[in-house]
Structure formats: C-alpha cells, structure tokens
Amino acid sequence: MTRVLVTGGGSGIGRAIAERFDAGGWEVWVTDIDADLLEGAPRHWVTHVCDAADEAGMRDVFAAVEAAGGLETLCANAGIAGPTALIEKVDLEDWRRCVSVNLEGAFLAAKYAAPLMKAAGRGSVCLTSSTAGQHGYPNRAPYAAAKWAVIGLMKTLAMELGPHGVRANAICPGAVDGPRMEGVLAREAAAKGMTREAVYAGYAAGTSMRTWVEARDIGEMAFFLASTAARYVSGQVIAVDGHTENPDPKP
Known part of the structure; x- marks a missing residue:
C-alpha cells in the first residue's frame, strides 16, 4: 500500500487532499495543530497533533513514518491566512x-521527507502555495x-x-470556498470598507472562469501529481483557480 502524509489535513484543502488519497486506496497520514479536527478524521487514518512549524514535533512524525516503512508522497499543505492589512499596519509577530507556518512548515516537512524518498529512489513532494504566490x-x-517563497523552495x-x-x-489554489476564506472575506471587507458579498463577487470576477473553486479540486490535482500519469511532471507551478486575471478583487 502506498503512503501519503498531509500536513494541515484536519480541514479544508488538507482534508480534501487526504480524502482523495483515501478514496484512491492510499494509506493516509495526517497532521494538524487542532486535535478536535483530527478527532473527526476517519479512524483508519493515522493522525498526529503537531504544529507544522515545530521542528521537534515534525521530526517525531517522520520518525514514525520511517518506522512504518517510509513515504511515497508528501503533501505539505499546512498554512494560515495571516493578517489582512496594509504593510505599515502589519505587526511583526x-x-x-x-x-513560519506557511514557509517553515513546508521546509520542515520537506527536510524530513527527503531522506526517506531518496533512500527509496522515488517519491512526490507537493507543496501548497497560492495564486498570491504568483x-x-x-x-x-x-x-x-511566504507563498512566493514556497515556490522557490519547490523549484x-x-x-x-x-x-x-x-x-x-x-x-x-485560488479562492477556495470554505471556513478559512470566510475569515479572509470578513477581514478584507473591513479593511476595504466593502461588504462581504462584494468582496466574494470580486474574487470570482477576478478570474477568467468567473468562479471560486472547491477544496476537492485541489485534492484531485494533488492526487494526479502523485500518480504515474505525472511521472515526469516536476518543478511545476500549477494553479487551480479558474485562471486569475485580477489579483485585487473588486465588486
């Protein structure tokens, strides 16, 4: 059985990625900082409560993966939205x-996955960036x-x-329907003096397909990249976003 590890897999995009691999017959390992989210995961998944930016915790997770027989695919997905504010109003912390979460989390996952995959002579590393990183x-x-830096790390x-x-x-990913983006919409609406509905419509209007995407669309792409159909696909930045045209959504 092939094994995949998904960081930040308790909800949202990470959960959709894990579910797609599960449906494909893979052994699914998931980390998340939120123990309550992992409590709701299928019982046959292997779950670890861990902050993706905590090196000791991540080292322990990968030690367990190695003891279980190694890893075919890493989906380093853990991330947070961060503040919504003009640069002069962003707090340093x-x-x-x-x-730390978006970039260092990806770095740590790759750092500890690399030796396992190199030893096996095969593997797929999939990092979750963002159209904001393009x-x-x-x-x-x-x-x-952070998301621009994730692309540099991947290359x-x-x-x-x-x-x-x-x-x-x-x-x-572009604008993905779900709880995390609801928080982004609320903060962005407040920062720009707009309604939540206007900001939502602006995200869709900023794509050529005039749409948001669903978390399962990201899961499908991650699964494809892990498959033999993508055996020579490497070093690529692949947007799943309906083609972003305007990175500053307006009504």
Whole structure:
C-alpha cells in the first residue's frame, strides 16, 4: 500500500487532499495543530497533533513514518491566512507567525521527507502555495511573501531531489470556498470598507472562469501529481483557480 502524509489535513484543502488519497486506496497520514479536527478524521487514518512549524514535533512524525516503512508522497499543505492589512499596519509577530507556518512548515516537512524518498529512489513532494504566490496580493503581504517563497523552495527541491527519482511541484489554489476564506472575506471587507458579498463577487470576477473553486479540486490535482500519469511532471507551478486575471478583487 502506498503512503501519503498531509500536513494541515484536519480541514479544508488538507482534508480534501487526504480524502482523495483515501478514496484512491492510499494509506493516509495526517497532521494538524487542532486535535478536535483530527478527532473527526476517519479512524483508519493515522493522525498526529503537531504544529507544522515545530521542528521537534515534525521530526517525531517522520520518525514514525520511517518506522512504518517510509513515504511515497508528501503533501505539505499546512498554512494560515495571516493578517489582512496594509504593510505599515502589519505587526511583526503576525508577520513572523504567518511566514513560519506557511514557509517553515513546508521546509520542515520537506527536510524530513527527503531522506526517506531518496533512500527509496522515488517519491512526490507537493507543496501548497497560492495564486498570491504568483501575483502578489494587496493587504496580504506576509501571506503573499511566504507563498512566493514556497515556490522557490519547490523549484530547489525539484533540482535537488530529481536525480534520486523524486519529483516536486507546487499547487496554487485560488479562492477556495470554505471556513478559512470566510475569515479572509470578513477581514478584507473591513479593511476595504466593502461588504462581504462584494468582496466574494470580486474574487470570482477576478478570474477568467468567473468562479471560486472547491477544496476537492485541489485534492484531485494533488492526487494526479502523485500518480504515474505525472511521472515526469516536476518543478511545476500549477494553479487551480479558474485562471486569475485580477489579483485585487473588486465588486
């Protein structure tokens, strides 16, 4: 049985990724900082309560993965939205926490997954970036900076791991319906003096397909990237967003 580890897999995109691999017959391991979310996970999943940015915790998770026989796919998905504010109003601690979870979390997962995959001579590393990591984003400087850096990390991983038969790619979700984006909508509406509905409509209007996407769409892409159908797909930045045209949503 093939094994996948999904960080931040208790809800949202991470949960959808885990569910897709489960449906595909994979052994699913999931980490999340929220123990309550993991309580609701299927009982046959292997779950670990862990902050993705905590090295000791992540080291322990990967030690358990190694003891279980290794890892075929890593989906480093853990992330937080961070503050919604103009750059001059962003608190340094909020900046650091956002960058820590989104970037350092991906780094730590890759750091401990790499030796297992190199030893096996195969594997797929999938990092969750964002369209904010392709275009930048007003009022979201910490998040955009971290997600741009995730792409740089992925490109480097593809170069380092490729000779060992290991691929690395990044998925860039656009606006994904779900609880986390509801918080973003509320904060962005307040920051811009707009209604939640106007901001929501603006996200859709900023794509050529005039739509939001669903978490399951990200799960499908992650599953494809782990499959033999994508055996020579590496170092790629793949947006699942309906094609973002305007990174500053307006009504």
